[in-house]
Amino acid sequence: MNTLLRSIPTVLLLGCASDKAGQSSTPTTPTGHGADGADGAAGPDDSGSGETGAPPDPRLALQIAPPRHVESGVFATPDLCADCHSNAAGATAMRTADGTGVSPYDLQHGSMMANAARDPLFWAVLSAELDAAPSLTAEVEATCLRCHAPMAVHQAALDGTTLPAAAELRQGTDSTTALGREGVSCTTCHRISPDGMGQPETWSGLFEIEPSKAIFGPHADPFTTPMENHTGFTPTEGSHMLESEVCASCHTLQTPTVSGDTPTGHTFLEQASYLEWQISAFGPDGDTPRACQSCHMPTADAGGTAIETRIARNPGGSDFPIDPRQPFGQHFQVGGNTFMLGILRDNADVLNPRADRATFDAAIARTQTMLGTAGGLSLSPPVRSGTSLSLAVTVTNDTGHKLPTAYPSRRAWLQLTVTDSTGATVFASGQTDVAGRIVDTTGAPLGSELAGGPVQPHRTQITDPTEVLIYQSLMADPEGAPVFRLLNAAQMAKDNRILPRGWQPDRTLTPVGDLAPVGVDGDPDFVAGSDTVAVQLTDLGGSPPYIVDAALVYQPVSPRYIAELALVDTPEVAAFLAMAETARWTPEVVASAQVTAD
Numbered sequence: 001m002n003t004l005l006r007s008i009p010t011v012l013l014l015g016c017a018s019d020k021a022g023q024s025s026t027p028t029t030p031t032g033h034g035a036d037g038a039d040g041a042a043g044p045d046d047s048g049s050g051e052t053g054a055p056p057d058p059r060l061a062l063q064i065a066p067p068r069h070v071e072s073g074v075f076a077t078p079d080l081c082a083d084c085h086s087n088a089a090g091a092t093a094m095r096t097a098d099g100t101g102v103s104p105y106d107l108q109h110g111s112m113m114a115n116a117a118r119d120p121l122f123w124a125v126l127s128a129e130l131d132a133a134p135s136l137t138a139e140v141e142a143t144c145l146r147c148h149a150p151m152a153v154h155q156a157a158l159d160g161t162t163l164p165a166a167a168e169l170r171q172g173t174d175s176t177t178a179l180g181r182e183g184v185s186c187t188t189c190h191r192i193s194p195d196g197m198g199q200p201e202t203w204s205g206l207f208e209i210e211p212s213k214a215i216f217g218p219h220a221d222p223f224t225t226p227m228e229n230h231t232g233f234t235p236t237e238g239s240h241m242l243e244s245e246v247c248a249s250c251h252t253l254q255t256p257t258v259s260g261d262t263p264t265g266h267t268f269l270e271q272a273s274y275l276e277w278q279i280s281a282f283g284p285d286g287d288t289p290r291a292c293q294s295c296h297m298p299t300a301d302a303g304g305t306a307i308e309t310r311i312a313r314n315p316g317g318s319d320f321p322i323d324p325r326q327p328f329g330q331h332f333q334v335g336g337n338t339f340m341l342g343i344l345r346d347n348a349d350v351l352n353p354r355a356d357r358a359t360f361d362a363a364i365a366r367t368q369t370m371l372g373t374a375g376g377l378s379l380s381p382p383v384r385s386g387t388s389l390s391l392a393v394t395v396t397n398d399t400g401h402k403l404p405t406a407y408p409s410r411r412a413w414l415q416l417t418v419t420d421s422t423g424a425t426v427f428a429s430g431q432t433d434v435a436g437r438i439v440d441t442t443g444a445p446l447g448s449e450l451a452g453g454p455v456q457p458h459r460t461q462i463t464d465p466t467e468v469l470i471y472q473s474l475m476a477d478p479e480g481a482p483v484f485r486l487l488n489a490a491q492m493a494k495d496n497r498i499l500p501r502g503w504q505p506d507r508t509l510t511p512v513g514d515l516a517p518v519g520v521d522g523d524p525d526f527v528a529g530s531d532t533v534a535v536q537l538t539d540l541g542g543s544p545p546y547i548v549d550a551a552l553v554y555q556p557v558s559p560r561y562i563a564e565l566a567l568v569d570t571p572e573v574a575a576f577l578a579m580a581e582t583a584r585w586t587p588e589v590v591a592s593a594q595v596t597a598d
Contacts, residue, residue, distance in 0.1 A: 057350075057578075058571075058574045058575050058577075058578040059347060059350045059575045059578050059579055060350060060575070061571035061572055061574060061575040062120045062123055062124075062170070062350060062351070062571075062572055062575035062576065062579075063170070063171070063350050063351075063352075064117075064118050064170045064171070064181060064350070064351050064352050065170065065171050065172070065173070065177075065178075065181065065352065066352040067079070067178070067181065067182070067352070067354050068178050070175045070178045070179055071231075071232070072155055072175055072176075072179065073232070074154070074155060074158060074187075074191075074209065075151040075154070075155060075179050075185075075187040075188075075191070076186075076187050076231060076233075077178065077179065077182055077185070078105060078108070078109060078114070078182060078185050078186045078187075078354070079354075080230075080231055081104070081105055081186040081187075081231075082105040083230065083315040084226065084227070084230065084312040084313060084314065084315060085103055085104045085105050085186075085311075085312055086103045086104075086105040086106050087101035087102075087103040087106055087313075088313055088317035088318070089317065090317045090318045090319075091310075091313035091314075091317060091318055091319045092309070092310065092319055093309060093310035093311065093312055093313040093319055093320070094309055094310065094311065094312070094313070094328075095309055096301040096302075096305075096307055096309070097301065097305060097307075098301075100301070102301075102307065102309075102328070102330045104186070104331040105186075105331075106359070107330055107331045107332055107333075108186070108331040108332075108333060109353075109354045109355050109359065110341075110355035110359035110360050110362065110363040111331075111332065111333040111334070111363060112333070112335060112337050112340060112341065113183060113184040113333045114182070114183050114184065114185060114333075114353075114354070114355070115183055115344050115351075115353050115355070116147070116148040116149070116183035116184050117145075117148050117149040117152075117169070117170075117180055117181045117182065117183040118181065118183065118344060118351045118352070118353050119148070119340060119344070120343060120344075120347070120351060120572075120575060120576045120579055121340060121343075121557065121576055122144070122148055123166065123170070123572045123575075123576070124565060124570070124572045124573045124575065124576035124577075125486070125565065126140070126141070126144055126166060126572070127166070127568075127570040127571075127572035127573060128485065128565055128568040128570060128572075128573055129485060129486055129487050130166075131568055131569075131570050132258075132261070132485060132487065132488075132568075133258050133260075133261045133487055134261065135261050136256070136258065136261065136263070136487075137165075138163075139256070140256075140487070141163065141165065141166055142163055143204065143205070143255060143256075145163065145166075145169070145180070146204070146205030146206065146250075147184070147205040147249075147250035147253070148183065149169055149179075149180035149181070149183065150184060150188050150205065151179035151180060151182060151185060151187065151188055152164060152169060152176050152177060152179050152180025152181075153180075153205075154209050155175070155176045155179055155180075156176055159176070161176070164176060164177050164180070169181065184250070187215065187233075189241075189246065190215045190216050190217065190241070191209050191210050191214075191215055191216070192207050192208070192209065192210070192216070192240075192246055192249075193207070193208040193209060193210040193211075194216075194238060194240040195208050196208060197240055197243070197245040197246060197248065197249075198243075198244075198245035198248050198274075200511045200512060202248070202249050203248065203249055203252040203253070203254070203512065204249070204252065204253050204254050205249055205250050205253070206249060207249040207250075212234075213232060213233050213234050214233070214234050214236035214238075215227070215231075215233040215234065215235060215236065216236050216237070216238025216240070216241050217235060217236070217237070217238060217241060217311075218237070218238065218239060218241045218242050218327065218329075219237060219311070219325050220237050221237070222235035222236070222237065223235070223320070223322050226312070226314070226320065227312075230315065242291060242293060242327070242329075243291055244274060244277060244291045244292045244293075245274075247273075247274060247292045247293075248274040251271060251272075251273040251274045251406065252271070252272055252273070252274045252275055252512065253269070253270045253271050253272075254267040254268065254269055254270065254512050254513070255267060255268050255270045255486050255487065255489070256268075256487065257478070257487070257488070257489065257490045258487040258488065259478075259488075264478070264490070266478075266490055267512070267513075268475070268486070268489040268490055268491070268513075269512050269513030269515075270407065270408070270486060270489075271405070271406040271407055271408075272405075272510070272512070272513070272515055273292075273401045273402075273405045273406050274292075275510050275512075275515055276400075276401035276402050276405060276500065276515060277292065277400045277401050277500075278507075279502075279503060279504040279507045279508070279515070280400045280401065280500035280501065280502050280503060280504075281400070281500065281501040281502025281529075282400030282500070282502070283400070283502070285504075286502045287502060288502075290400070292400070293329055295370075295399070295400070296332065296333055296334055296335070297329040297330055297331060297332060297333060298329070298330055298332070299326070299327040299328055299329050299330070306326060306327070307326070307327075307328040307330070308324045308325065308326045308328065309324050309325070309328055310322055310323070310324050310325070311325050311328065332363075332366055334363070334366050334367055334370045335367065335370070336367060336370065336371050336374070336404065336410075336554060336556055336588070337367065337556040338364050338367045338368060338371075338556065338584075338588055339555070339556045339557050339583060339584070339585075340556065340557070341360055341363050341364050341367065342360070342364060342583055342584050343579050343580065343583050344360060345357055345360035345361070345364075346579075346582065346583070347579045350575075350579075368588060371554060371588050371589075371590050372589075372590065372591075373398060374397070374398055374399050374403060374554075374590050375395060375396055375397050375398055375399070375403055375412075375498065375552055375590045375591050376395070376396040376398060376591045377393065377394070377395050377396070377550055377551065377552045377590075377591040377592060377593045378393075378394045378396075378593055379391055379392070379393055379394075379548060379550055379593045379594075379595040380392040380393075380394075381595070382546075382548060382595055382596075382597035383597075384544060384546065384597040384598070387538070387539055387540045387541060387542075387544075388536075388537065388538045388539070388540070389418065389535075389536075389537045389540060389546055389548070389597050390534070390535065390536045390537070391534075391535050391548065391595065391597075392532050392533070392534055392535070393414060393416075393532065393533050393535055393550050394530055394531070394532040395414070395471075395498060395530060395531055395532075395552050395591070396498070396501075396529055396530045397498040397499060397500050397501065397529055397530065398501075399500060400500055401500055402495075402497035402498065402499060402500065403471065403497055403498040403500070404471070404472070404497060404554060404556075405497070408472070408473040408474065408475055408489075409556070409557045409558060409561040410472065410473075410554070410555065410556050410557070410558070411470050411471065411472035411554070411555055411558045412470075412471045412472070412497075412498070412552055412553065412554045412555075412590065413430050413438070413468055413469060413470040413471060413552075413553060414429075414430055414462070414468065414469040414533065414550065414551075414552060415429070415430035415431060415549075415550065415551040415552075415553050416428065416429045416430060416462065416535065416548070416549070416550050417431075417548075417549045417550075418537065418540060418546050418547070418548050418549075419542075419546065419547045419549075420540070420541070420542025420543050420544065420545075420546055421542070421543045421544060421545055421546075422542065422543070424542055426540040426541045426542040426546070427465065427537055427540055428441065428465060429462060429464075429465045429466070429467065429468055430468045430469075430553070432585070432586070432587060433445065434585065435559055435585055436555060436558075436559045436585030436586070436587065437449040437559045437560075438468055438470075440465055440466055441465050445559075446466060446468070448468075448560065449559055449560050449563070450560070450563055451560070451563040451564050451566070451567055453560070455474055455482055455493070455494065456468055456469075456470045457494070457519065458494065458496040458519045458520050458523065458526075459533060460522070460523050460525070460533060460534065461533060461534040461535070461536055462533060462534070462535045462536070463535075463536050463537065463538075469533050471496055471497050471498055471531075472494065472495075472496070472497065472558070473492055473494065473495045473497055474492065474493040474494040474495075475488070475489035475491075475492065475493065476489065476490065476491050476492060476493035477489070477490055478490040478491070480493060481493070482494075484560075484561060484564035484565070485564075491518075492518040493518070493519075494518055494519040495516075495517050495518040495519065496517055496518070496519055496520050496526065496531075497517075498529075498530070498531055499517065499526075499527070499528050499529060500528070500529065501528060501529035502528060502529070503528035503529070505528075535548075544597065544598065545596050545597060545598045546596070546597045547594060547595075547596050547597075548594065548595050548596075548597065549592070549593075549594050550592065550593050550594070551589050551590075551591065551592040551593075552589070552590040552591045552592070553587035553588060553589055553590065554587055554588045554589075554590050555585075555587045555588070559585070562577075562580065
């Protein structure tokens with residue numbers, strides 16, 4: 001391992017990471033076609049800080065070319081769409097009743113989906129996987145890029161050319177690589193054909209792109225002429241744009257299981273958000289069916305009023321003579337990844353996203369609001385006897401999938417703090433340091449936070465500060481040993497993520513894997529929609545009354561996952577670690593509650 005990789009993980013994972021968002025240069029704003037255009041300025045000087053003899057900036061291993069304008073006849077970069085689907089001062093289109101701008105372009109380009117091909121953790125993880133299995137480079141890159149750079153994958157296939165390699169995709173100058181860098185963009189989702197949607201053959205990013213010039217939206221009788229003249233695409237009614245199945249392809253993902261550098265012939269279900277939704281209360285057979293878009297692309301304003309507005313304005317900045325429409329989905333595409341949105345914002349000089357700092361700040365705020373609706377927490381009346389205390393903590397899942405869902409770097413856990421009558425802390429568990437690691441009462445990270453350490457099991461009770469109830473999915477190899485490389489995964493070592501309400505346990509077997517929880521046997525309180533854990537504390541010290549504070553907190557990327565990634569010596573991993581060193585690692589609070597034990 002080189003000097004850089006030896007030093008950066010130590011700084012990051014042993015407590016030197018800042019608790020505040022890092023500072024960076026103001027992102028370059030591209031100019032040219034569309035709302036914020038095409039050809040941006042070059043990135044930072046590759047000589048490092050510019051001072052003679054200064055070490056090179058490790059982040060530059062993940063420098064990504066700025067956006068530029070491309071129209072291929074099949075796809076287009078989003079600045080083309082922005083000419084009519086971004087807000088303009090002279091137009092009332094794409095606004096809520098109070099005038100707030102909600103245009104698709106202005107909201108979407110600050111999302112993780114828009115930045116899927118600029119996500120430095122994705123590139124670091126991909127490099128780590130390929131480092132262990134170099135002979136599978138073409139297969140693995142194709143699998144990953146189908147969802148992270150889908151327009152490049154489809155354009156290369158249509159052109160009969162080889163898919164650009166990862167490094168070329170980040171820096172290439174041709175149209176295919178420029179399209180790929182746009183991630184999941186306008187002409188990705190709106191060009192998905194309804195054929196086969198929701199079927200296993202379209203999962204793992206194998207959706208079909210519409211062969212005609214149709215571009216789909218949910219509205220009947222669209223006014224076609226302006227878009228046809230301006231873009232060459234024909235607006236076409238497509239009710240599938242309001243269905244969860246349009247999300248299913250990339251949110252039902254299988255990856256190959258590899259032993260050494262050789263595929264075993266088996267696959268691992270890396271994420272199954274769509275399948276989890278299907279057997280929840282929000283699924284088609286549930287008691288409150290609703291599509292993914294209803295939460296992630298809501299059609300009502302902040303006050304709950306359904307939005308009705310013109311869906312486009314003319315390229316000159318004034319309104320088209322068209323009628324307002326409903327539904328109008330706000331293209332937030334909001335999830336739970338505040339951590340990566342902050343890294344994209346703070347490393348814009350290297351990653352060159354379209355979004356500026358204010359756009360990312362707004363996306364982070366929306367994400368935090370979304371997380372605040374994802375679950376709940378309640379405390380039973382406590383029972384105290386002297387300096388002993390017992391109570392029950394119940395956490396609930398208010399989403400339509402497991403909490404947390406998707407890629408197995410994510411976790412939620414229970415934080416507990418007990419203070420006495422003087423305000424002194426007499427018990428704490430689940431607290432974190434500035435590097436985001438869960439610590440013991442001395443402030444030292446638990447062994448389960450370190451590379452090669454143990455894992456926290458599912459718990460039915462908490463009696464000690466080192467016992468932390470962590471809701472997560474942990475990968476395992478074919479023998480059941482925990483692993484942190486996706487290609488080594490064959491099954492789950494642990495999956496105690498909180499089930500959604502209405503979970504149907506008789507439907508967990510799917511064509512691509514079993515969705516059943518793992519490691520929760522013997523816990524009768526782990527049920528559809530909630531989990532309850534007993535807290536039994538003795539010898540608290542101090543003097544009553546005691547105040548118990550509990551919180552359900554969340555990290556989209558756990559420090560343990562990063563500690564394991566840091567063992568891999570690639571330039572991309574080193575670049576990501578340098579970015580993560582100044583990131584904000586503080587976990588997000590999903591829900592909290594307080595109770596007093598007199």
